[in-house]
């Protein structure tokens with residue numbers, strides 16, 4: 001299964017009510033969304049039908065997140081949060097729309113993808129799902145910071161290493177999609193300051209010149225789950241229910257165990 005097949009099924013099993021995409025290109029991943037969406041790319045050239053209510057933002061993701069109210073579209077557009085807010089204003093968490101599914105596929109350099117993750121997490125809940133693309137390069141050339149291959153993953157795979165090391169509260173799942181693998185992150189915490197506080201040190205340690213020293217378990221996809229196994233797992237209805245009912249973070253504990261059982 002390729003990344004678009006994975007995303008298509010993700011939309012079906014998780015049924016997100018909001019979607020953020022960083023890196024749109026010709027619109028093939030955005031075309032899979034049916035939820036109110038925000039999509040960010042400084043140089044998009046959409047050539048395909050888009051079937052969702054979308055704010056298409058022509059900006060880098062850093063500039064987008066620096067805006068005062070970047071997700072204003074999800075508050076003011078045609079979206080389910082508005083209907084919910086009319087019935088139950090408290091449901092909006094102080095009026096802040098939250099991201100349920102995010103797909104990070106913008107600039108393929110570690111520090112950009114790390115900032116994208118940090119910014120996305122600030123607007124997510126524990127029940128959100130954050131997908132990062134190009135996390136399992138197949139060789140050292142594909143993982144180069146200086147692009148010289150047709151398929152280019154860059155060194156964004158290091159984001160997963162950093163999350164596992166600094167954020168054990170998150171569950172980071174490698175997924176064996178074609179061509180360059182994705183990672184799914186569960187358990188986001190919008191209030192965590194761990195990455196922000198350690199950011200300078202992390203950059204100093206992880207941003208190094210080519211060739212990159214890509215670990216064997218990344219190249220060999222040693223810990224990666226089959227996309228079909230993750231998407232077909234039994235925890236999805238429970239996660240969706242907990243998300244829709246706005247269950248507290250404690251509900252993540254049993255769900256996390258169920259997800260871990262699939263990933264081994």
Ligand SMILES: C[S@@+](CC[C@H](N)C(=O)[O-])C[C@H]1O[C@@H](n2cnc3c(N)ncnc32)[C@H](O)[C@@H]1O
Pocket residue numbers: 022023024025026027028029030040041042043044059060061062105106107112
């Ligand atoms: C691999 S393509 C996205 C593909 C698309 N998500 C899909 O699956 O069909 C990467 C895109 O990221 C965009 N990009 C590059 N730097 C970016 C940045 N700083 N912020 C947001 N997008 C960026 C590029 O313009 C390019 O269109």
